[in-house]
Amino acid sequence: MDLLNALVAFLNFVFVPGVAYGSQLALGALGVTLIYGILRFSNFAHGDTMAFGAMATILMTWWLQSLGVSLGPLPTALLALPVGIAATALLVLGTDRLVYRFYREQKAAPVILVIVSMGVMFMMNGLVRFIIGVDDQRFADGARFIITAREFKEMTGLREGLAIKSTAVLTVVVAIIVVIALFWFLNKTRTGKSMRAFSDNEDLALLSGISPERVVAITWIIVAALATIAGVLYGLDKSFKPFTYFQLLLPIFAAAIVGGLGNPLGAIAGGFIVAFSEVTITYAWKKVAGYVLPSWEPDGLVQLLSTDYKFAVSFAILIVVLLFRPTGLFRGKAV
Amino acid sequence: MIVVEDLHKHFGGFHAVDGASLEIAKGSITGLIGPNGAGKTTLFNVIAGNLPATAGRVLMNGEEITGLTPHELFHKGLLRTFQIAHEFSSMTCRENLMMVPAGQSGETLWNTWFGRKRIADEERALRAKADEVLEFLTIEHLADHKAGQVSGGQKKLLELGRTMMVDAQIVFLDEVGAGVNRTLLNTIGDAIVWLNKERGYTFCMIEHDMDFIGRLCDPVIVMAEGKVLAEGAASEIMQNEAVIEAYLGRGLKNKVKAEADA
Known part of the structure; x- marks a missing residue:
């Protein structure tokens, strides 16, 4: 009986939150990894793209709620999601047209694009806070x-x-659907194959008549969808606060790099690795330990790290991966 | 077909292509030779839109194509291969070929979801064509192998195969024979001649193997120090004093002389 109690406590405090958080990180990391694979830079604005998508969805949700629309047991935000995705897609396509395209034409080095994306990040950050x-x-x-x-x-x-x-x-179900749709798209459709071709060998893709601007635009649309879905799921599960999305950037990048930047499968695995590391390391195991070894219940909390330091987990994982396997678990591109 | 007028490409103070003018006649297999660093590949890169020109013009069928991007040139029927074979390494050889013809219905997000039937028909036709090309190039057994894993010579064949997936007008081959064994080289040579005769492709090829050049190319253009040094039939070129000076070298000159005297 005690072992069962221990198991239930573990499921309740570690496993279920870990799976939900992992799905959210995986969706975020997929967006980062797609941008890295196709546009060849680390998009620091991704966290705030998620915040913008969630914000657009929230505004639409409020409007729907004020009209009395509801989905019964499901959150109304699901109805508002397509609108949020469309708004975010317009925002990132506009940003690409105004900002990134200029640097692409200059054939700017990836590190310049990273810094540019930080500028975009602060702009989006401000925009979201200004509106909501x-x-x-x-x-x-x-x-x-x-x-x-x-x-x-x-x-x-x-x-x-x-x-x-x-x-x-809901998070897990939506994440599974999105991941299946994305992999089907990348592996089975002509557009997805063009994207993979572009990521694999840009020069050759151009010579095969693949239009770079079209591939880039489609990538941004998919990334906007992924970011909005991830942002909304995170907001539904926890709560929406612009600053938390900025903070999510670190675990998301850790997830993408652990799995191998540019590798979609790696991004998913990385998301769960980072999420479970974070949850298991910051969880107080006192209760579980008490059930497993009743005669020897510890006095302390048996918590390896206070939750205040949870971001240190992502940092530690990042450093270990970059030191010992810079291409990530699934052999992405070396960072 | 292709006219290059006083083309310049400077990298800072270095003039890689320094006022090259040449013409590639329709239906010809034009050879482009010259010592390393003569600017041949740079010239290719400028013509094919991989690098912007510093000055000068490139005309294709009388229409200016300077500064067009590679994928725009592709749609005009101008294709190229690379000195070091490029491939989509994570895709199979067949998929590599199937990537080529652009403008397929499956390329829009809309058709991806709502035009399934049309895409399926197109894919079937493409697949058949790709298999045909692979068979022609005698690499049909590699159809399902990942392109990243086949040998260097086979990648070169695959590159040539890529140009066969569409009706190209002119194909620029950058050292298609480099690092390829004799048998494979003959296969490549036969394929080039066949494409030239049967499909009307015009070729312009950079090559260092003089036998290969002699067998396929007429005329041959010689470049040195970013300029066109000479042009003519392969046999003439090999006798040309200036060319021997700049490219073929004294050793060969003596040999050619000895042969001529004998």
């Missing part, structure tokens, strides 16, 4: 839980409860 403010925004509605801790306890008679938030399940 710096505070926490709530926009989740519909059912809060699929199963609450109390229901679970009553159902099973265990001392530990397992609460599953509907947003966590």
Whole structure:
């Protein structure tokens, strides 16, 4: 019984949050990795692209909510998502036209584009705060839980409860659908193959008559969709605050680099590796340890790192990967 | 077909192409030779749109094409291969060939989702064509191999195959025979002649192998120090004093002389 309790506590506090967070990071890292593979620079503005997408979706959600539209148990934000994606796509395409294209034509070095993307990041950052403010925004509605801790306890008679938030399940389901659609697109469609060809060998792709501007535009649209979906899922699961998206940049990059920059499969694996490392290292294992070894329950929290330091986990993973396997687990491009 | 007028390409103070003027006649296989650093590849890069010209013009069928991008030139039927074979390494040889013809219906986001039937038909036709090309080049057994894993010579064949997937007008070959063994070289040579005769391709090729040049090319253009030094039939060129001075070298000159005397 105690072992079961330990298992439930583990699932409740480590596994479920880890899977949800991992899915969000994976979607974010996919966007970063696509930009890196095709436009060949690390897009520091990705976190704030997510924030913008989430913001656009939230504004649309509020409007729908004010009209009394709802999806029943599902969050209304899902209805607003296409609008958010469209707005974000327009924003990034506009940014590309105004900013990145200039540097592309100059054939600027990737490091210059990285710095340029930091400039874009601050602009987007300011834009989002200017429109929606710096505070926490709530926009989740519909059912809060699929199963609450109390229901679970009553159902099973265990001392530990397992609460599953509907947003966590939604996150995982949406992430799976998006990833399947993306891989189908990249591997099976002509447009996706052009993108892969462009990423593989740009000179040859041009010589094969592939239009670079079209590939770049399609990449930005897909990235806008990924960023908006990731941003909205994160906002639904936690809450929306512009600054948290800026902070998400680090774990997202850690995820993309761990998996191998430019490799979509790696981005997904990296997302889960970073998420689970973060959750397991900052979780206080006292309770689980107490169930497993009742006679020897520790006095301390058995927490390796305070949650305040959770970003240190991403840094540590980044350093280890860059030292020992700079191409990442799935052999992306060396950084 | 292609007219190059007083073309310059400078890298800072270095004049890689320094006032080159030449003409490539329609239906010819024109050879381009010259010592290393003569500006041959740079000239190719400028004509094919990989590098902007510093000055001068390039005309194709009387129309100015200077400064067009590689994919625009592709649609005009101007193709090239690279000195070091390029390939999409993560795709199979067949997929590499199928990438080539541009303007396929599957290229728009809309058709990707809503034009499935048309795309499927096109893909089937392309696949058949790609298999045909692979068979012609005697590498049909590599169809499902990743292009990154086949040998250097086979990559060269694949590059030639790429030009066969569309109706090209002119193909620029950059040392297609470099690092390729004799048998494969003959296959490549046969393919070039066949394409020239049967499909009406015009070729312009950079080569260092004089036998290969002698067998295929007429005329031959010699470049040195960024300028065109001489032009003529391969046999004439090999006798030309200035060319021997600049390119073929004394050793060969003596040999040629000995042969002429004998």
